[in-house]
Amino acid sequence: MCDSAPVSTDRYQYPYPSATTAVEHPFDGxxxxxxxxxxxxxxxxxxxxxxxxxxxxxxxxDEPVPIELIEAAVRTASTAPSGAHQQPWQFVAISDPAxxxxxxxxxxxxxRVNYEENRMNESWQRExxxxxxxxxxxxxxxSPWIVVLFEERYGIRDDRSKRxxxxxxxxxxxxxxxxxxxxxxxxxxxxxxxxxxMAFLTRVLERGANERPFVLFPIGYPVDGCQVPxxxxxxxxxxxxxxxxxxxx
Numbered sequence: 386m387c388d389s390a391p392v393s394t395d396r397y398q399y400p401y402p403s404a405t406t407a408v409e410h411p412f413d414g415x416x417x418x419x420x421x422x423x424x425x426x427x428x429x430x431x432x433x434x435x436x437x438x439x440x441x442x443x444x445x446x447d448e449p450v451p452i453e454l455i456e457a458a459v460r461t462a463s464t465a466p467s468g469a470h471q472q473p474w475q476f477v478a479i480s481d482p483a484x485x486x487x488x489x490x491x492x493x494x495x496x497r498v499n500y501e502e503n504r505m506n507e508s509w510q511r512e513x514x515x516x517x518x519x520x521x522x523x524x525x526x527x528s529p530w531i532v533v534l535f536e537e538r539y540g541i542r543d544d545r546s547k548r549x550x551x552x553x554x555x556x557x558x559x560x561x562x563x564x565x566x567x568x569x570x571x572x573x574x575x576x577x578x579x580x581x582x583m584a585f586l587t588r589v590l591e592r593g594a595n596e597r598p599f600v601l602f603p604i605g606y607p608v609d610g611c612q613v614p615x616x617x618x619x620x621x622x623x624x625x626x627x628x629x630x631x632x633x634x
Contacts, residue, residue, distance in 0.1 A: 435569070435570065436566065436569065437618075438569075439565070439566075439569040440574075440613045441575075441576045441577065441613070442574035442575065442576055442607050442611060442613065443518070443524055443576055444524070444607060444608045444611045444612075445524045445527060445528040445529075445574060445576075445603055445604070445605035445606065445607060445608065446527070446528075446605055446606050446607065446608045446609075447527050447528070447529060447605070448529065448605065448606050449529050450529045450530055450573065450604065450605055450606070452478070452480075454571060454573065455478050455530055455532060455604065457567065457571065458564055458567040458568050458571070458573075459476045459478075459532075459564065461563055461564065461566075461567035462474075462476070462560045462561070462563045462564035462567065463560070464563065465556065465559040465560035465562075465563050466556070466559060467552070467556035467559075467560070468550065468551035468552030468553070468555065468556050469550075469551050469552075471537075471540065471548075471550050471551065471556075472556070473536060473537040473538075473540070473550040473553045473556055473557065474534060474535065474536060474537060474556065474557050474560050474599075475534075475535040475537060475592070475596055476532055476533070476534055476535075476564075477532065477533045477535065477590050477592070478530055478531075478532045479530065479531045479532070479533070479590070480529060480530055482526075484589065484590075485525060485526050485528075485531055486526050487589050488525055488531060488585075488586065488589055488601075489522055489523070489525035489526040491580075491585040491586075491589060492522050492525055492578070492580040492585075492601075493520055493521065493522050495580045495581065495582060495583075495585070496519075496520035496522060496580055497520040499520065499581065500519055500520045501520065504581075515614055515616075516614050517614065522578070522580070524576065524603045525578070525601075525603055527605075528603035528604060528605040529604070529605045530603070530604040530605065531601060531602065531603050531604070532564075532601075532602045532604060533586055533590060533598055533600075533601045533602075534557060534560070534561055534564070534598075534599045534600050534601075534602070535586075535587075535592055535596040535597060535598055535599060536553050536554065536557045536596065536597050536598075536599040537550055537553065537595055537596055538550065538553060538595050538596070538597055539595050540595070541593070541595060547595075554599075557599045557600075561577070561599065561600050564602070565577070565602075568602075568604060573604055573605065573606065574604070574605065574606060574607045575602045575603065575604045576602065576603055577600050577601075577602065578600070578601045578602070578603065579600055579601065580601070583598040583601070584598070586598040586601065
């Protein structure tokens with residue numbers, strides 16, 4: 386039994402959907418399970434503990450990963466909210482060694498300029514120093530899968546006309562986060578890699594002019610003895626501001 390009663394709609398002067406909208410477009414009852422407060426607390430702590438162990442992994446093994454796991458993570462990512470429900474994303478999964486090598490070489494060419502020819506300024510490189518990163522990106526070739534998330538800048542209708550997409554970057558950012566969480570939840574490791582610039586991915590993967598690479602994920606299992614930087618996440622009071630109603634005297 387729940388700790389509180391279901392909330393009524395009595396306070397809504399303009400309930401959603403409006404009667405007109407409900408006639409013109411299909412709607413369904415929300416499939417939602419209301420849980421007891423104690424269960425909500427325990428589930429929230431369990432999920433935090435799970436995600437708090439998530440780390441970006443740069444030493445991935447070449448151990449095979451079934452495509453069904455990649456597909457499952459993409460399905461989860463596809464449940465992300467998006468502007469006007471346009472789902473402006475495309476996921477491209479690559480296991481072909483030749484394509485992975487081509488991506489690695491192109492990414493390293495850009496990253497070498499960033500690190501060794503000062504395309505990244507000194508301040509940026511100082512911030513990266515504790516991570517120990519450089520232009521070598523072997524994980525792009527060694528990991529069993531690379532998944533590239535492309536943002537669809539606009540859609541293309543069946544008659545080849547353009548369809549405007551809204552909040553593309555925000556939508557893809559949310560989908561990327563859910564993709565990472567899905568991978569970690571099933572026991573895989575990944576890294577958000579954004580070689581700058583990334584236009585080569587459009588060419589290598591033969592994508593359309595309406596798509597732009599958003600982020601690249603090498604995916605697999607960590608190598609034995611894998612190490613990660615000793616980092617500290619910000620405390621809750623550093624990232625959360627609460628504005629509560631004033632207490633009555």
